[in-house]
Amino acid sequence: MVGGGAVTASRGADAPVPTGPVPPRAELDEATLVVRAQEGDARAFEVLARRHQPALYRLAVRVMGDRAEAEDALQEALLDAWRRIGRFRGESAFSTWMYRVVTNRCLDMLRRRPPLPVDRVADSAAPDSPERSAEVDAGMVALRRELRSLRAELRVCWVLRELEGLSYAEIAQITGASEDAVRGRIHRARVRLSEVMRPWR
Amino acid sequence: MALNPEPADAPVAPLACGRDPALLWDRAAEGVPLDAHERACPHCRAAHADARGLDAVVHRMAGQRIEPPDAVLDRVMSAVATELRPHELLALPSPHGPARVSTAAAAAVLRRAVDGMGGLRARSCRIDQQGVPGADPHAVDVRITVTARFGVDLASVTARVRRLVIAAGEQVLGLPVRRVDIDVVDLFGDDEA
Numbered sequence: 578m579v580g581g582g583a584v585t586a587s588r589g590a591d592a593p594v595p596t597g598p599v600p601p602r603a604e605l606d607e608a609t610l611v612v613r614a615q616e617g618d619a620r621a622f623e624v625l626a627r628r629h630q631p632a633l634y635r636l637a638v639r640v641m642g643d644r645a646e647a648e649d650a651l652q653e654a655l656l657d658a659w660r661r662i663g664r665f666r667g668e669s670a671f672s673t674w675m676y677r678v679v680t681n682r683c684l685d686m687l688r689r690r691p692p693l694p695v696d697r698v699a700d701s702a703a704p705d706s707p708e709r710s711a712e713v714d715a716g717m718v719a720l721r722r723e724l725r726s727l728r729a730e731l732r733v734c735w736v737l738r739e740l741e742g743l744s745y746a747e748i749a750q751i752t753g754a755s756e757d758a759v760r761g762r763i764h765r766a767r768v769r770l771s772e773v774m775r776p777w778r
Numbered sequence: 779m780a781l782n783p784e785p786a787d788a789p790v791a792p793l794a795c796g797r798d799p800a801l802l803w804d805r806a807a808e809g810v811p812l813d814a815h816e817r818a819c820p821h822c823r824a825a826h827a828d829a830r831g832l833d834a835v836v837h838r839m840a841g842q843r844i845e846p847p848d849a850v851l852d853r854v855m856s857a858v859a860t861e862l863r864p865h866e867l868l869a870l871p872s873p874h875g876p877a878r879v880s881t882a883a884a885a886a887v888l889r890r891a892v893d894g895m896g897g898l899r900a901r902s903c904r905i906d907q908q909g910v911p912g913a914d915p916h917a918v919d920v921r922i923t924v925t926a927r928f929g930v931d932l933a934s935v936t937a938r939v940r941r942l943v944i945a946a947g948e949q950v951l952g953l954p955v956r957r958v959d960i961d962v963v964d965l966f967g968d969d970e971a
Contacts, residue, residue: 599893606966609901609925613889616902617866617882619858626851634846648850655854659861716835717842740840758787764800771828778831 611671615663622662626655629672632741633679639736640683642725646690654682669750676743677751680733687729716777723773727766734759735766793821803829868907870952871916881905884951888920891946892939897927901963907953917956918947925964936960 602610602624613621630651637647637654658678665674724732733752737743745763749756790800797815802822806829816822866881889900904921920943926935940958947955 598896599890600899605899606925608964609899612901612923616885616904617862617880618886618889619855619862619882620886622858623851623855626854630846630851631844634850635844638844648846651846652850652854655851656857659854659858714835714838717839720835720839739836742840754787757789760800761787761790764790764803767803767832768799768828771832774832774835777835 607671611662611665611667614659615665619659622659625671626658629675630655632672633675636676636679636736636741637683639724639740640680640729640733641686642721646686650679650683650686653686654679657682669747673747673750676737676741676747677753680751684729684733716774719777720770720774723770726773727769730754731762731766731769734762735770738763739767793819793825795819795821797822799825802826806830807833868905868918868951868953869916879951884953887950888922888943888946891942891950892922892924895938895942897930898935898939899925899966901925913956914954917954919957919959920947920955921959923961923963925966926962928965928967932962935962 602620605613605621605624607625607628610621610625614625633654634647634651637650638644641647641650654675658675661678665671669677724735727735730752734748734754737748737751738745743751745756745759748754748759748763752759754762790798793799793802795815797819802816802825806826812822812826816826862880862882867878868881868884870877870879884905885903888905889903892898892900900922902921902923906919906921907916908919909915910917922939922943924935924939926932939960943958943960944955947953
């Protein structure tokens with residue numbers, strides 16, 4: 578049993594604290610983990626981060642278009658989340674809040690970076706990685722390149738809708754834009770991508 | 779002068795036939811078949827073909843497995859460890875001079891004790907060490923919220939948790955517990971294990 582020793586240490590003749598098996602943190606429900614993290618429990622935060630980071634990283638990779646930058650964005654965003662989790666009031670799902678933190682961090686990094694040279698665009702998978710060697714998918718390479726040419730606000734909305742499968746309402750919460758604005762951005766992105774991808778159909 | 783032909787958040791312009799292309803696109807993505815107008819209308823059919831044309835490659839992209847390297851979370855947790863709120867401390871009674879424990883660490887000990895009771899989980903745990911004149915300066919007040927498994931005898935929960943928190947506070951932390959407030963805030967089922 579994990580950690581039972583800590584609780585059995587008893588002084589004098591006091592009745593020992595009864596100890597049963599402690600459920601692993603990874604099995605705790607999200608609401609419990611969020612409250613614990615808000616009260617400064619770093620291990621609870623780690624479980625939350627581990628649970629959500631695949632989706633957050635996917636978003637960052639698609640928005641940044643570059644894995645190294647996406648890793649930086651994810652890392653900074655998770656630290657932002659730890660520092661700000663006390664302000665999460667449950668007005669949205671926790672996953673929505675996390676998407677929002679990552680989105681803000683990505684947009685901030687994009688605003689501050691000079692445009693990447695075009696030849697790095699096709700290389701967002703690491704050279705020689707299984708993904709890359711399996712990727713004889715020219716259509717996907719082209720889509721990734723065109724995605725990068727979209728304005729960041731359009732790209733974020735499109736990725737959240739088409740790749741993460743979120744609703745307009747959730748995307749509005751994440752981006753802070755109105756649902757109508759989100760709808761317009763997604764449509765513009767779709768039209769633009771379908772035009773430039775026509776040769777790949 | 780550069781003109782912006784595409785104001786950032788302009789409303790979606792209707793097709794020449796008056797239909798809303800965003801709505802048409804959403805329905806195409808959901809696989810809703812064309813209605814009678816759309817089948818006959820060249821504008822709608824073109825928009826529908828555009829929507830369906832992107833489908834396959836977008837699906838392939840959405841299906842890609844992308845996992846972050848473990849090093850990212852490792853670095854985050856190292857940074858978190860250096861940022862733990864060190865100003866929130868509880869004073870411990872000690873014959874060897876001042877001793878302190880972080881409030882978060884003490885709360886983790888109490889939560890863990892409750893988690894081990896079976897059928898109960900601690901959620902919030904606040905520990906307050908406000909000295910009251912004339913009382914033990916180390917005494918703490920604890921406010922704890924718990925969730926209980928369906929079927930756990932709720933009538934006895936409060937008394938059991940109170941006994942346990944007092945015992946854990948005194949035996950594990952060495953802190954006299956003056957007051958324990960307990961709220962059962964939620965129930966969970968076995969499937970949520």
